[in-house]
Amino acid sequence: xxxxxxxxxxxxxxxxxxxxxxxxxxxxxxxxxxxxxxxxxxxxxxxxxxxxxxxxxxxxxxxxxxxxxxxxxxxxxxxxxxxxxxxxxxxxxxxxxxxxxxxxxxxxxxxxxxxxx
Numbered sequence: 309x310x311x312x313x314x315x316x317x318x319x320x321x322x323x324x325x326x327x328x329x330x331x332x333x334x335x336x337x338x339x340x341x342x343x344x345x346x347x348x349x350x351x352x353x354x355x356x357x358x359x360x361x362x363x364x365x366x367x368x369x370x371x372x373x374x375x376x377x378x379x380x381x382x383x384x385x386x387x388x389x390x391x392x393x394x395x396x397x398x399x400x401x402x403x404x405x406x407x408x409x410x411x412x413x414x415x416x417x418x419x420x421x422x423x424x425x
Contacts, residue, residue: 319394319402331404341404344411349400360390 331341367383394402403409 319398323398326401334407344409345397345400345404347411348403348409349396352396352399356390356393356396360386 328338331345332338335341335344363386364383367386400409
C-alpha cells in the first residue's frame with residue numbers, strides 16, 4: 309500500500325464553510341457525493357491508523373527499563389505528528405474537490421473519475 313504524506317499536502321486544517329451545491333456538479337446528487345466522501349474518509353482513517361500502529365510497534369516493550377523515558381518522548385513525538393495531520397474528512401473533501409477520487413456506481417458498469425483537471 310502506498311503511504312501518502314498528508315503532512316506535505318497544502319490543506320487548510322480547519323473546516324471551512326462550503327456551498328453544498330458545489331458537491332453535486334459531478335455526481336448530480338449531493339447525497340451520492342457525501343457518501344463518496346464519507347467512504348474515502350473512512351479509507352484515509354484506516355490508512356492513518358495502520359500507519360500509526362505500524363510505527364508505534366517499535367515502542368512496544370514487555371519489560372520496564374531506564375530507556376522508558378526516552379521511548380516515551382518518541383511516542384509523544386509520534387502522537388503529536390498524527391494529531392497535527394488534517395482530519396480524514398477534510399482530506400476526503402479536498403480530494404473530492406480536486407477531482408482525485410475515483411468511484412464506481414453499483415447501478416452501472418461505468419467507473420467514474422471526478423477529475424476536474
